[in-house]
Amino acid sequence: MTQHAFDTAMALEPVAPGRYAGRTSEAYWNMVGPFGGTTAATVLRAILDHPDLLGAPLSLTVNYAGALAAGPFEVQLQPVRTNRSTQHWTVGILQPGADGQPVVTTTATVITAVRRETWSLSDTPMPKVPPPQEVPAVAFDRKVAWFKQYELRPIQGELPSEWHGGGDSSLSQLWMRDAPARALDFCALAALADVFFPRVWLRRAIQVPVGTVSITVYFHASAEELAATGQGYVLGQARAQEFRNGFFDHSAQLWNEAGSLLCTSHQIVYFKE
Amino acid sequence: MTQHAFDTAMALEPVAPGRYAGRTSEAYWNMVGPFGGTTAATVLRAILDHPDLLGAPLSLTVNYAGALAAGPFEVQLQPVRTNRSTQHWTVGILQPGADGQPVVTTTATVITAVRRETWSLSDTPMPKVPPPQEVPAVAFDRKVAWFKQYELRPIQGELPSEWHGGGDSSLSQLWMRDAPARALDFCALAALADVFFPRVWLRRAIQVPVGTVSITVYFHASAEELAATGQGYVLGQARAQEFRNGFFDHSAQLWNEAGSLLCTSHQIVYFKE
Numbered sequence: 001m002t003q004h005a006f007d008t009a010m011a012l013e014p015v016a017p018g019r020y021a022g023r024t025s026e027a028y029w030n031m032v033g034p035f036g037g038t039t040a041a042t043v044l045r046a047i048l049d050h051p052d053l054l055g056a057p058l059s060l061t062v063n064y065a066g067a068l069a070a071g072p073f074e075v076q077l078q079p080v081r082t083n084r085s086t087q088h089w090t091v092g093i094l095q096p097g098a099d100g101q102p103v104v105t106t107t108a109t110v111i112t113a114v115r116r117e118t119w120s121l122s123d124t125p126m127p128k129v130p131p132p133q134e135v136p137a138v139a140f141d142r143k144v145a146w147f148k149q150y151e152l153r154p155i156q157g158e159l160p161s162e163w164h165g166g167g168d169s170s171l172s173q174l175w176m177r178d179a180p181a182r183a184l185d186f187c188a189l190a191a192l193a194d195v196f197f198p199r200v201w202l203r204r205a206i207q208v209p210v211g212t213v214s215i216t217v218y219f220h221a222s223a224e225e226l227a228a229t230g231q232g233y234v235l236g237q238a239r240a241q242e243f244r245n246g247f248f249d250h251s252a253q254l255w256n257e258a259g260s261l262l263c264t265s266h267q268i269v270y271f272k273e
Numbered sequence: 274m275t276q277h278a279f280d281t282a283m284a285l286e287p288v289a290p291g292r293y294a295g296r297t298s299e300a301y302w303n304m305v306g307p308f309g310g311t312t313a314a315t316v317l318r319a320i321l322d323h324p325d326l327l328g329a330p331l332s333l334t335v336n337y338a339g340a341l342a343a344g345p346f347e348v349q350l351q352p353v354r355t356n357r358s359t360q361h362w363t364v365g366i367l368q369p370g371a372d373g374q375p376v377v378t379t380t381a382t383v384i385t386a387v388r389r390e391t392w393s394l395s396d397t398p399m400p401k402v403p404p405p406q407e408v409p410a411v412a413f414d415r416k417v418a419w420f421k422q423y424e425l426r427p428i429q430g431e432l433p434s435e436w437h438g439g440g441d442s443s444l445s446q447l448w449m450r451d452a453p454a455r456a457l458d459f460c461a462l463a464a465l466a467d468v469f470f471p472r473v474w475l476r477r478a479i480q481v482p483v484g485t486v487s488i489t490v491y492f493h494a495s496a497e498e499l500a501a502t503g504q505g506y507v508l509g510q511a512r513a514q515e516f517r518n519g520f521f522d523h524s525a526q527l528w529n530e531a532g533s534l535l536c537t538s539h540q541i542v543y544f545k546e
Contacts, residue, residue, distance in 0.1 A: 058520060059487045059541050061334045063382050065354040065361040080365070080377045081338040085519075086486065086543075088338040090363065090380055092353070104353045107363055107382050109336050111486055111541075115518040118546055123443050123476065123513045170396050203394065213359065213384055214332045216489050218541045220517040240396045241526065242534045244493040245388040246358075247331060249537055251524055253514065261515045264522055266539050268332050268384075268491045270359075273391055 004182045005149060006191070009038045010045040012075060020046050020075040024068055028146040033067030035146035036212050037191030043091050043108045044187050046075045054079075054087040055114035056223055057186045061216045062108045069095055073105065085114045115222065124264075126255040129155045132175035132233040150195055151179040153233070159197050160205045167205035170240035170250070172196060181231035184256075186219065189226060192234055192254060193217045193265040199240035199250045200271045208272050213247070215267040221260065229256040246270060277455045278422060279464070282311045283318040285348060293319050293348040297341055301419040306340030308419035309485050310464030316364050316381045317460050319348045327352075327360040328387035329496055330459045334489045335381045342368055346378065358387045388495065397537075399528040402428050405448035405506040423468055424452040426506070432470050433478045440478035443513035443523070445469060454504035457529075459492065462499060465507055465527060466490045466538040472513035472523045473544045481545050486520070488540040494533065502529040519543060 003011075009025035028038040040062045047053060077091040093106035129135075135153040157172030176195055178188060198210040221229075238252040252265040276284075282298035301311040313335045320326060350364040366379035402408075408426040430445030449468055451461060471483040494502075511525040525538040 059336070061382060061487070061489065063332070063361055063384060065359075066356065080380060083339065086338075088336055088377070088380055090365075092363075104361070107353060107361055109334060109380050109382055109487075111336060113486075113520070115520070118519050118544070119477070120517045121476065122515055122517075123472075124515060199396075203396065204392070213386075214334070214382075214489075216334065216487075216539065218515075218520075218522045218539075220515045220520075220522075222518070241537045242397060242491075242493045243392070243394045244534075245393060245495070246391050247386070247388070247491075247493075249491045249493075251537075251539075261517075264514045264524075264539075266489065266491070266524075266537075271391070 004180070006178055006182055006188065010042045010187060012042070012046055012049065015074070018077050021072060022075060023072050024070050026145060028149060030144055030146055036064055036215065037194035039068065039093065039106055040194060040215060041187040041191045042075065043110065044190050046077055046091070047089055047110055047112065048186065050077065050079070052079050053112060054082055055085065055112040057110065057219045058113040059111040059216070059218050060108065060190060061214065062106060063214045064106060064212055066103070066105045068093070068105045087112045122261050124253055124261055126235060126259040127173060127237065129173055129235065132257070135175055149179055150176055152176050157202055160201065163205055163207050165204060165206050167203045170199040170203040172202060173235065173237045175233040176236055177231065177233050183231055184226045184229045184234070186223070186226065189254065189263055190217050192236065193252060193263060195236060196238040196250065196252060198269055198271065199238065200243060200248055203240060203243065210269055210271045212267050212269050215265065217263050217265045219263045221262040225260065226262065232257045234262065277453070279451055279455055279461065283315045283460060285315070285319055285322065288347070291350050294345060295348060296345050297343050299418060300422060303417055303419055309337055309488065310467035312341065312366065312379055313467060313488060314460040314464040315348065316383065317463050319350055319364070320362055320383055320385065321459065323350065323352070325352050326385060327355055328358065328385040330383065330492045331386040332384040332489070332491050333381065333463060334487065335379060336487045337379060337485055339376070339378045341366070341378045360385045395534050397526055397534055399508060399532040400446060400510065402446055402508060405530070408448055422452055423449055425449050430475055433474065436478055436480050438477060438479050440476045443472040443476040445475060446508065446510045448506040449509055450504065450506050456504055457499045457502045457507070459496070459499065462527065462536055463490050465509065466525060466536060469509060469511040469523065469525060471542055471544065472511065473516060473521055476513060476516065483542055483544045485540050485542050488538065490536050490538045492536045494535040498533065499535065505530045507535065
C-alpha cells in the first residue's frame with residue numbers, strides 16, 4: 001500500500017533522544033515554504049512518537065519564525081514537565097543556515113493530557129449548513145501545491161474569483177477533508193485547522209502578501225472520536241476579529257458531520273499594505 | 274511615590290544575560306499560586322526590559338505547567354530568531370524543586386513586532402453596553418487576594434451569587450481596570466485578559482476546581498494607544514466554546530472606552546467533574 005502524501009510529509013527519523021530528522025514535502029509546498037498545517041502536524045507527529053508521551057494532544061501553539069527552505073530539517077523536543085494528568089512540551093524546528101549554523105524556523109509548545117469522562121457541553125453548536133454531498137467541490141487552478149491535497153466544498157466565504165476590492169465579510173464555512181481521503185487523526189486535524197485562506201483576502205477582495213505568524217489549536221475530541229470520524233468531512237468555520245497595522249487574527253471552529261466540535265483554533269497573520 | 278502593587282508583582286532583577294530573578298506577590302495570590310495574569314505580565318515585563326528587544330508585543334502564549342510556590346522564581350528567556358520586523362522569544366519560569374533541582378513552572382512563547390500603519394478594520398465591533406459610570410462596581414467578599422486588585426463592573430454574566438446548578442449562558446461582559454487605577458500598558462492588558470472567572474462556574478452555576486492550562490493573547494493596540502487609554506476602563510467579553518472531558522476553552526475580546534479592540538485572547542482550562 002502506498003503511503004498517503006500527508007504521512008510522507010510528516011515522516012521523521014529519530015537521530016538522538018528528542019531529535020528527529022524530517023524533510024519538506026513538494027506535495028504540500030506553499031509559496032515560499034511548506035504549508036503551515038504540515039509543519040504543525042509534524043510537531044504533533046514527533047510528540048506522538050515520543051516514548052515518554054503522556055495522554056493525547058490538548059493544546060498546540062506553533063510560531064512560524066521563518067519559512068523552512070526545501071530540504072531536510074530537524075525537530076527537537078523536550079517534555080519539560082510531566083504532571084499526573086498533563087505533560088508540557090517545548091519544540092523547535094531547525095535548519096542549517098547560510099553559515100552552516102542551525103537556524104530556528106519554528107518554535108512550538110504542546111500540552112498533552114490524560115482525559116476522563118466528565119460533564120460536557122457544547123456552547124458553540126454547529127451552524128445549519130447543507131450536507132457535504134450537496135455542496136460542490138471546488139476545482140482550484142492554483143499554483144500552490146498543498147491546495148490540491150484537500151477536497152474543499154465551500155458553503156460561504158469562498159476564495160474570491162475576482163480581486164475587485166469589494167469584500168464585505170470575513171466569514172467562511174466549508175466542508176473539507178484530505179484528498180485522497182485519509183482517516184482523521186490529531187495530525188490531520190491540526191493541519192485542517194490551518195486550511196483557511198487569509199481572511200484579509202476575503203474581507204477586502206484584494207490579494208496582498210500574507211504569512212501566518214502563530215497558530216493555536218485546542219483539541220476537544222479524543223483519538224477514538226477522530227477515528228470514528230474516519231474519512232468523513234469536517235466542517236470548518238473561520239472569521240476574522242481585527243485587522244490592524246500589518247496583522248490580523250481569526251477564530252475558527254471545526255466540527256465533524258455528526259456535529260461534534262473537534263477543535264477550536266486561532267491564528268495571527270502578517271499582511272502587507 | 275509608592276510603587277503600584279502590580280509593578281511590585283512584576284519586579285525583576287537581572288542575574289545574568291536572559292535571566293531575571295522575581296518573587297511571587299501576596300497581593301496577587303490566587304488559591305494555590307499567583308494569579309495567572311500576573312505570571313503572563315511578568316513574562317512580558319522581562320521581554321520588554323531585554324536589551325535586544327525588537328518592536329512591541331504581538332502574540333503571547335503562556336502555558337501553566339504547575340503552580341508557582343510562594344517565594345523566589347527565575348525567568349529565563351531567549352530571542353531565538355530576529356527577523357527584519359518580527360522577533361521570536363522562548364521563555365521559561367523556574368523554581369527550585371524539592372530536591373534542589375530547578376523545576377519548570379511555566380513555559381511561554383512571545384512574538385514582538387515592529388508595526389507600521391496599514392489598512393485596518395475592526396471585524397468585531399464593541400457590543401452596545403452602558404458606560405462604566407452607570408454600572409455598579411462589585412464588592413467581592415472573596416478570600417482570593419488578586420480579585421481585590423481590580424475594579425470590576427459586570428454588565429452581564431457575573432459570578433453567580435448562588436451555586437444552584439442552573440446556569441444557562443457562558444457569556445460575560447464587564448468594565449474593568451486596576452485598583453487603584455494604573456495607566457494601561459502591555460503588561461496590564463495581558464493580566465486583564467486573564468481576569469475572567471472560569472466559564473464553567475457561570476455555565477453550570479456550580480463551583481468546581483479549575484486551573485488555566487494555557488492562555489494566548491494577540492495584541493492589536495500600539496503602546497501609544499494603550500498610553501492614551503490611560504486609567505480608563507477596559508470592556509472585557511468572554512464566552513466558552515466547548516466543555517469536554519475535563520477541559521473547556523473560551524474566547525475573549527478587550528476594548529477600550531473609545532471602542533477600539535485592544536487585544537483578543539483565548540484560553541483552555543482544566544475543570545474537575
